[in-house]
Amino acid sequence: MSETTSGTAAERRYAISLTVNGTVREANVPARRLLSDCLRHELGLTGTHVGCEHGVCGCCTVLLDGEPVRSCLTFAVTVDGREITTVEGLAGPGGELSPVQRAFSECHALQCGFCTPGFLCTVTALLRDNPAPTEDEVLDGISGNLCRCTGYQNIVKAVHRAAELTAEAEGGAA
Amino acid sequence: MKPSPFDYHAPRELGEALEVLFGTAPYGKILAGGQSLIPMLNMRLAAPSHLVDINRVAELDTLSVEPGGVRVGALARHAVVERSPAVAAVQPLLPAALRLVAHPVIRNRGTVVGSLVHADPSAELPAVLAVLGGSVRLARHGAPVREVAAEAFFTGPLESAIEPDELAVSAFFPALPPRAGTAFREVARRHGDYAMAGAAAVVTLDEDLRIASAKVACVSAGPVPVVIDLSEVCARRPAASADWEAVAAAVRDAVDPDEDIHATAHYRRHLAGVLAERALRVAAAEAQRAAAGAVAGGVDGGGDHGVNGAGEGSE
Numbered sequence A: 001m002s003e004t005t006s007g008t009a010a011e012r013r014y015a016i017s018l019t020v021n022g023t024v025r026e027a028n029v030p031a032r033r034l035l036s037d038c039l040r041h042e043l044g045l046t047g048t049h050v051g052c053e054h055g056v057c058g059c060c061t062v063l064l065d066g067e068p069v070r071s072c073l074t075f076a077v078t079v080d081g082r083e084i085t086t087v088e089g090l091a092g093p094g095g096e097l098s099p100v101q102r103a104f105s106e107c108h109a110l111q112c113g114f115c116t117p118g119f120l121c122t123v124t125a126l127l128r129d130n131p132a133p134t135e136d137e138v139l140d141g142i143s144g145n146l147c148r149c150t151g152y153q154n155i156v157k158a159v160h161r162a163a164e165l166t167a168e169a170e171g172g173a174a
Numbered sequence B: 001m002k003p004s005p006f007d008y009h010a011p012r013e014l015g016e017a018l019e020v021l022f023g024t025a026p027y028g029k030i031l032a033g034g035q036s037l038i039p040m041l042n043m044r045l046a047a048p049s050h051l052v053d054i055n056r057v058a059e060l061d062t063l064s065v066e067p068g069g070v071r072v073g074a075l076a077r078h079a080v081v082e083r084s085p086a087v088a089a090v091q092p093l094l095p096a097a098l099r100l101v102a103h104p105v106i107r108n109r110g111t112v113v114g115s116l117v118h119a120d121p122s123a124e125l126p127a128v129l130a131v132l133g134g135s136v137r138l139a140r141h142g143a144p145v146r147e148v149a150a151e152a153f154f155t156g157p158l159e160s161a162i163e164p165d166e167l168a169v170s171a172f173f174p175a176l177p178p179r180a181g182t183a184f185r186e187v188a189r190r191h192g193d194y195a196m197a198g199a200a201a202v203v204t205l206d207e208d209l210r211i212a213s214a215k216v217a218c219v220s221a222g223p224v225p226v227v228i229d230l231s232e233v234c235a236r237r238p239a240a241s242a243d244w245e246a247v248a249a250a251v252r253d254a255v256d257p258d259e260d261i262h263a264t265a266h267y268r269r270h271l272a273g274v275l276a277e278r279a280l281r282v283a284a285a286e287a288q289r290a291a292a293g294a295v296a297g298g299v300d301g302g303g304d305h306g307v308n309g310a311g312e313g314s315e
Helices: A037-043 A098-108 A116-129 A136-139 A153-173 B016-022 B037-042 B078-082 B087-088 B091-096 B110-120 B124-132 B242-252 B265-295
Strands: A002-005 A013-020 A025-032 A060-066 A067-070 A084-085 B007-009 B028-031 B050-053 B063-066 B067-071 B135-140 B143-150 B154-158 B168-172 B180-187 B197-205 B211-219 B226-229
Touching: A002 B016, A013 A037, A037 A060, A067 A116, A098 A116, A098 A153, A098 B168, A116 A136, A116 A153, A136 A153, B007 B016, B016 B028, B016 B050, B016 B135, B016 B168, B028 B037, B028 B078, B063 B087, B067 B087, B067 B110, B078 B091, B078 B110, B087 B091, B091 B124, B091 B180, B110 B124, B110 B135, B110 B168, B124 B168, B124 B180, B124 B197, B124 B211, B180 B265, B197 B265, B211 B242, B211 B265, B226 B242, B242 B265
Parallel strands: A013 A084, B007 B050, B028 B050
Antiparallel strands: A002 A013, A013 A025, A060 A067, A060 A084, B063 B067, B067 B168, B135 B143, B135 B168, B180 B197, B197 B211, B211 B226
């Protein structure tokens, strides 16, 4: 991270470098730029949605070095040099949907889709850490993500389905 | 909304962080996990002109089990402390309370010490520190560190004894003594919200399994965590024959909750009594289990669990 300035009264900017979905990306941002805004505005990755911007809704959840975090409660400068995975990075190299994405599609776990990127990132990490969660563990795991359309039933179903799909894929590969 | 502009400082060493904080006081603010501070910045409830980001200060990313308790460094994330088996063995109240702090995703980023310094009287961790009689270690440029006991640390809603040029470098949570048990119970409108009422309880039994000491710290019950010693009300009786109604009444008398859109003061007072009783009963049962385990020959007092470095989250 290095400091840059442009203009006399302009806010100081910082040159940062993030590895986003496997690609090194550079941006020049003021210190107060939220990671969510950096991803959307500087890097053009508009899959990360911004709902409440104070950590309640979970729409902006991304993976920071593999761990789900609120990108609206993180400054881009703080995570200079780290790895970020956004919803754009969940699908396979050929664009095939990840098990979590497939399960959400199959189970109709989205309607308007605004909350979906946050759910997908949260659930991807949840199932990586706990490949066969119980009902309570699923509810606890997604408790920080709000959906205003589905009533959650199909989202919960999709999490279990994604666990099945992952297990099948791994069983098939073995 | 977006934060207002600030001068950003990203020290790599503690000494440097303290120097910057000293030089900018009282206009500087420490950024650790940011899960309370950044919402306040986004909503412009806070607009410090200097932000000292300590996320690169590796020496603050520590979690160690010391003789007598657990010391949590300023950068130890909630999730790391919550998942540490060594911490759970020495002080089970800490992981029990951490599971109630916001949501798992918030806990990946938020820090234990940050929650203490934020000093929200509705939050779980200040109550845990208060009921255990823990302390917070404060460092200042050019001065020796000072250790502030929980009872002196929390001074009002969102206010603590920390001075503008001080940095909370760690917090100490005392270990559970033998024949003791703990529990945390709360009621919140939604999972992960700040609780309308809640209680952290610690019960210690004597050798005849009578209640030797019983203490709770209530959340959302006053300007700071409200610590209530109920040992006398329990009158050194076994848990099965203690006068729990008298215990709940004593808690109701001791708390002074505010009323807001979520609950009346009367309802919060009622909840405090109910939740304190439930937490104390569970803590007493845990204490009995601990005592039975010790009698059965298991050495279950915490001793040799080694040091568990908080590797996760370090950069």
